[in-house]
Amino acid sequence: MSSAVLVTGGFGLVGSATVQRLAELGRRVVIADLDTPANRTAAAHLPPGVQVRWVDLTDEPQTARMVAEVGPAVIVHLAAIIPPLIYRQPALARRVNVDATATLVRIAEAQPIPPRFVQASSNAVYGARNPHKASDPVTADLPMRPSDLYSAHKAQAEEIVRNSALEWVVLRLGGVLSVDPKAIPFNADALYFESLLPIDGRMHSVDVRDVAWAFAAATTADVVGEILLIAGDESHRQLYGDLTPALAAARGLAGGLPKGRRGDPHSDDDWFVTDWMDTTRAQQVLQFQHHSWHDMLDEARRRAGMSRHAVQVAAPAIRAVLRRRSAYWRQPGQYADPWGAIRRRFGDPAPDF
Numbered sequence: 001m002s003s004a005v006l007v008t009g010g011f012g013l014v015g016s017a018t019v020q021r022l023a024e025l026g027r028r029v030v031i032a033d034l035d036t037p038a039n040r041t042a043a044a045h046l047p048p049g050v051q052v053r054w055v056d057l058t059d060e061p062q063t064a065r066m067v068a069e070v071g072p073a074v075i076v077h078l079a080a081i082i083p084p085l086i087y088r089q090p091a092l093a094r095r096v097n098v099d100a101t102a103t104l105v106r107i108a109e110a111q112p113i114p115p116r117f118v119q120a121s122s123n124a125v126y127g128a129r130n131p132h133k134a135s136d137p138v139t140a141d142l143p144m145r146p147s148d149l150y151s152a153h154k155a156q157a158e159e160i161v162r163n164s165a166l167e168w169v170v171l172r173l174g175g176v177l178s179v180d181p182k183a184i185p186f187n188a189d190a191l192y193f194e195s196l197l198p199i200d201g202r203m204h205s206v207d208v209r210d211v212a213w214a215f216a217a218a219t220t221a222d223v224v225g226e227i228l229l230i231a232g233d234e235s236h237r238q239l240y241g242d243l244t245p246a247l248a249a250a251r252g253l254a255g256g257l258p259k260g261r262r263g264d265p266h267s268d269d270d271w272f273v274t275d276w277m278d279t280t281r282a283q284q285v286l287q288f289q290h291h292s293w294h295d296m297l298d299e300a301r302r303r304a305g306m307s308r309h310a311v312q313v314a315a316p317a318i319r320a321v322l323r324r325r326s327a328y329w330r331q332p333g334q335y336a337d338p339w340g341a342i343r344r345r346f347g348d349p350a351p352d353f
Contacts, residue, residue, distance in 0.1 A: 004028045005219055006072035006115070008057060008104070009079030011039045013183055014120065014176060017212035018076060023047035025216060030070050032057070033079070057100040060107075067107050074116045074219040075108055077101065077161075084193045086150050087346035094352060097153035098160070105164045118218045119161040121172045123204070123229065124151035124273035131202045132265040137237075137276040140172070140227040148339065151273045152351035158227075167224045174204040174231030174277055175243075176211055179299045181251060183208070188325060189345075196327035196341035197272050198263030199241025204231040204276045207291035214288035221285050228282035235293040237276045250300035252308030256315040258323035264335040272338045 005022055009015045010031030022029045028049070033039050035054035043052050055066045057079055067075075079100070081093040101119075108115055126138050127147035146152040161168045178184055214230045238246075245257050264270045283289050291299075301308070311318075323329065327341035342349045 002028065002071045002073065004030050004070055004072045005074045005076060006030050006032055006067070006070050007076045007078060008032045009077075010052075011042045012078060013178065013208055014173070014211050014215070015078045016042070017208045018078065018215045019050055020047060021209075021212040021216040022219075023050055027216075027219075030072065032066060057104060058095045060103050063100075063103060064107050067104075067111065071111070072115045074118060075104065076118045076120075076215050076219065077104060078120045078215075080120065080153075083150050084189055084342065084346050086153070087342055087349050090149055090347065090352060093149065093153060098156045101157040102160050105160055105166065109165050114166050116219065116224070117161055117164070117166040117168045118215060119158065119168060119170045120215075121158050121170050121227075122151070122154045122273075123172050123174055123231075123275060123277055124148075125155045125158065125172065126275060127151055127273055128269055128271040129202065129273070129275040130263070130265070130268045130271050131200060131239075131275070133268060134275065137204075137278045138229070139278045140229055140281065146273075146351055147269065148273060148342075148349045149351055150349075152353055156353070169218045169223050169225075170227045171214060171218060171230045171282075172227060172277075173211060174206045174229075174236070175274060176208050177205050177247070177296065178208045179296055179303055181300075181303070191322060191325060192327055192345055193342075194244060195258070195260055195322070195325075196336065196338050197240050197260065197274075198270075198336040198338065199239065199260045200262045201240045201272055202275045203238050203240045203243050204274070205236045205238060205243060205293065206230060206232040207296055210288050210290055213290065214282065214286045217286040217288060223285050226281075226285075228286065229277040229279050230282055230286075230288065231277045231279050233279075233289045233292055238293070240274070246297060247300060250297045251304045252311030253315055253318060254312065256311075256318045256322070258319055258326055260326070261328055261334070261336040267335075270335065270337060270339065
């Protein structure tokens with residue numbers, strides 16, 4: 001077996017940052033991802049020494065050949081279909097998120113020297129969280145209670161990994177953000193999705209670079225058999241209605257986002273799958289929290305540069321357009337209805353088990 005770290009989904013937001021971090025540490029890195037034009041373009045700008053294997057993880061023979069040829073010491077499994085696309089293509093999402101995870105685990109178990117398996121999960125596994133009734137941050141030992149397709153897939157993938165014969169580590173991620181405006185999609189679907197979340201819902205964000213530090217550390221740290229919660233320091237504990245306007249303002253769009261709706265304090269179901277997280281153990285063993293929320297805002301302002309002024313001028317017009325494209329434009333009701341809004345635009349968000 002080689003000393004390689006195999007990173008599935010290595011051209012995604014978290015994957016790209018994780019590959020960069022592993023390369024900085026001098027690790028031998030192999031990316032396993034789909035052969036697409038965008039990924040081909042990204043491959044031309046990889047750090048020196050990083051290799052790429054074009055593979056469809058839903059194809060078991062192809063995946064088995066790739067793993068046998070690479071012989072990884074560690075697999076960092078990041079490949080997944082996430083919201084909102086997951087609601088539009090549930091069958092494909094199951095094949096990628098659940099079935100391909102089972103396949104990869106089975107192949108890894110069959111290797112002469114089975115690799116460590118670091119699984120990317122999410123705080124979504126705790127299900128919809130009403131902040132008016134759940135005051136404490138979630139912890140690793142809190143039972144999973146998936147309430148939509150995404151949280152169900154993450155919970156099922158976790159169970160597959162945790163029930164395997166491999167040395168495993170599970171990282172449950174909070175809301176991953178980047179100061180690079182090009183790193184996160186800015187399109188009609190993304191804007192609609194952001195507008196449907198209850199503004200008084202609790203969101204625990206984290207800089208994608210810190211997530212990369214966590215994954216890189218988890219490949220060697222003495223954390224086998226642990227579930228670790230990955231989010232930023234306490235400055236990252238925000239209400240959703242404060243978080244997105246602050247980041248938009250840092251890029252020049254102060255006042256450019258229409259105000260959303262609060263969640264129903266009397267309902268435990270009509271909330272999204274986010275909450276604050278207890279990261280004490282994860283920080284103790286992985287030492288990954290390096291960018292505070294305020295650091296991120298300051299860097300976003302610097303990166304925006306002079307373009308902030310042009311965006312400021314356009315903010316009222318942008319707000320008017322976004323208001324008409326928001327999830328609750330001319331929709332009846334007082335409170336946010338995230339699952340109803342998802343159903344109207346993307347498809348049925350209900351779990352598929």
